[in-house]
Amino acid sequence: NPIVLDLAFNSIEFPSLENRM
Amino acid sequence: TLEDLFTSLNRHIQRSEYQQAVKLADQVLKLAPRDEDALRCKIVGLIKADNLDEALSAIRALEKIPRDQSFTVDFSFDKAYCLYRQNKLDEALESLKSIEKTSAVMQLESQILYRLGRMEACMDVYQKLQKFKIESLEINVVAGLISAGRALE
Ligand SMILES: [K+]
Numbered sequence: 649n650p651i652v653l654d655l656a657f658n659s660i661e662f663p664s665l666e667n668r669m
Numbered sequence: 670t671l672e673d674l675f676t677s678l679n680r681h682i683q684r685s686e687y688q689q690a691v692k693l694a695d696q697v698l699k700l701a702p703r704d705e706d707a708l709r710c711k712i713v714g715l716i717k718a719d720n721l722d723e724a725l726s727a728i729r730a731l732e733k734i735p736r737d738q739s740f741t742v743d744f745s746f747d748k749a750y751c752l753y754r755q756n757k758l759d760e761a762l763e764s765l766k767s768i769e770k771t772s773a774v775m776q777l778e779s780q781i782l783y784r785l786g787r788m789e790a791c792m793d794v795y796q797k798l799q800k801f802k803i804e805s806l807e808i809n810v811v812a813g814l815i816s817a818g819r820a821l822e
Contacts, residue, residue: 650812652783653805656750659773660716662682662690663709668675 671697671704678710687718703734705742712747725751743768749777758785772801779809788817 678693691714697707708731715724728744728751745768752761761781765774775794782791795810 650815652780652809652812654780655805655809656753656773656777656780657716659776660713660747660750662713663706665675665679665682665706665710668706669672669679 671700674700675706678707682710682714685717687714688720690714691718691720703740703742705740708742712744716747716750721751721754725755746774746777749781753777753781753784756784770797772798776806779813783809783813783816786816788813792817 674693674697678690678697681687681690681693691711694707694711694714697704698711701707712724712727715721715727725748728748731742731744734740745764749761749764752758752764758781762778762785765778765781768774770778775798779791779794779798782788782794791813792810795806795813798806
C-alpha cells in the first residue's frame with residue numbers, strides 16, 4: 649500500500665509554558 | 670518552586686528530551702496533581718518519546734477523575750492517537766466521536782479510516798480537509814486515491 653504520512657503526530661503539541669516559568 | 674520546575678521542563682522540551690520532560694511533569698504533578706499544563710506535558714512527552722502504552726495508561730487514569738469546573742482537561746484526541754498507533758482502530762475512532770472536528774481531528778480520522786480500508790469515508794474526510802491547506806496532505810490524499818482505485822478494481 650502507498651505510504652501515508654503520520655501528519656496527526658505533528659498536531660500533538662506541548663502547551664505553551666510561557667506564563668508558568 | 671513550580672516556576673523552577675516549569676523552567677526546567679520547558680528546557681527539556683526545547684531540547685527534545687522527552688523522557689526528562691515527563692520526569693519534570695511528574696514532579697510538578699506531585700505538588701499540583703491537577704495541573705493541566707503538567708498533565709498535558711506528561712501525556713505529550715510520553716507520546717513524543719514513543720511510550721504509547723504509558724501514555725494510554727496515564728490517560729485512562731485521568732478519565733477516572735471526576736470532571737468539574739476546575740478540571741475540564743480532555744485527552745480524547747491523544748487517546749485516539751495512541752490507539753491508532755496500537756492498531757486499535759475502532760476504539761480510536763470511538764475516542765474521536767465526542768470531540769469537535771478540528772483539522773487535527775479530521776487528519777487523524779482520515780489516517781484511521783485509511784488503515785481500516787474505508788477509502789470512501791477516508792476521501793470524504795480529505796475533501797473536508799482541503800480548506801485547511803495542511804502541509805504534505807497531498808501525499809496522503811494521493812495514497813488514498815491509489816488505494817481507493819485499487820479497491821474499485
Ligand atoms: K497510516
